[in-house]
Amino acid sequence: MGIRFFILPAILTFALTTALSARPVSYTGGSTVMYFSDELKESVYYHYSPSYRYSLGLEWLKDKVQNKNYAYLRYTHLLNRKNTQTSQRNLYFQSGISSEGIDRNFIGLHGDWETRRLFTSFGLKHVQTDVKDYTEEYIQLGLAPYLGDYGDLHTWILFKAKRNSLTNEWNSYPVLKLFKGNFMVELGYDENDEWDAHLMYRF
Amino acid sequence: MKRILISVFLLPSLALAGEHQMKHDKHHSHDGPENHENHLHKMVDGQEFQLDEERYNKFVADLSTAQIAILSVQGMVCDFCARGIEKTFKKDEGYQNIDVDLSNGKVLIAYDMAVRLDRSDIEKKILSNGQNLVDMQILTIP
Structure with a gap:
């Protein structure tokens, strides 16, 4: 009853809104489907990880800055990982080449450090377009209000601050992240009445 | 519509989070x-x-x-x-x-x-x- 109560709305949300992510590289042989939406874009992204060190994927997106649709061929590489008994730290390189041309692309870095109780991450991305290049950056700090067991519903309450060079303003807001099994959802709502929505399914 | 969908999704999830917390507290008096x-x-x-x-x-x-x-x-x-x-x-x-x-x-x-x-x-x-x-x-x- 409990599981169905959670999964059915998740599938419904996934199906109706298209779909989203946390870790940019999965385990070896793993696939991931994500949906992402914020004030800059709405996208669906699929990636496959031949190794836990890198992933290859395709992202279909509606670019809200340029007001057009196109796709990215994406490559993500795990540059560094440090595992301890109580924590994990990661640094990733991210890149993408647009279907509009090789000169429309992006590169970026993503880093995170987490324990079972605390989570921090940052991201930095430079996007080249045919209209105007821009950069995006963000930081996230989070706390797990309780420590669930394997298979439980896990909850994170996060604070996110982000900026893009188009508006040149920092925007900060709370984010709720929930995951259970292979599903994850992350939702944030900022003062400008904009939703950040991430959904992810890993298989 | 988006807000309604998200609310429909979030409410049961939050209720479950509370339920898991109670279950967890009952069985484990420690984290580590x-x-x-x-x-x-x-x-x-x-x-x-x-x-x-x-x-x-x-x-x-x-x-x-x-x-x-x-x-x-x-x-x-x-x-x-x-x-x-x-x-x-x-x-x-x-x-x-x-x-x-x-x-x-x-x-x-x-x-x-x-x-x-x-x-x-x-x-x-x-x-x-x-x-x-x-x-x-x-x-x-x-």
Whole structure:
């Protein structure tokens, strides 16, 4: 009853809104489907990880800055990982080449450090377009209000601050992240009445 | 419409989070491995290691004859990150059952007695999920 109560709305949300992510590289042989939406874009992204060190994927997106649709061929590489008994730290390189041309692309870095109780991450991305290049950056700090067991519903309450060079303003807001099994959802709502929505399914 | 969908999704999820918290508080009065009240101390080849007793008893309840690989894993800090471990070992020949203990960084895998357990193979499988194996012990249920 409990599981169905959670999964059915998740599938419904996934199906109706298209779909989203946390870790940019999965385990070896793993696939991931994500949906992402914020004030800059709405996208669906699929990636496959031949190794836990890198992933290859395709992202279909509606670019809200340029007001057009196109796709990215994406490559993500795990540059560094440090595992301890109580924590994990990661640094990733991210890149993408647009279907509009090789000169429309992006590169970026993503880093995170987490324990079972605390989570921090940052991201930095430079996007080249045919209209105007821009950069995006963000930081996230989070706390797990309780420590669930394997298979439980896990909850994170996060604070996110982000900026893009188009508006040149920092925007900060709370984010709720929930995951259970292979599903994850992350939702944030900022003062400008904009939703950040991430959904992810890993298989 | 988007807000309605998200509300429909969030409300039951938050209710479940509270339910899990109550269940968790009831069964565990601690977060980490430092509390020894509910731990089972086993000796293997003269080396002692700890297991959550309730968890271990539940794991072996349906097993008759098996060998259990007890793995200490580093970097297993979230459920979502540990999913690949379960998926990988479930494909193994002679696999019977698996338990992932996030609190103590332990993975228990039960195999048929006929299976020859190879530490380097298990280490590679843990690494393919992005974590590190730091210790491995084998228990047998005769």
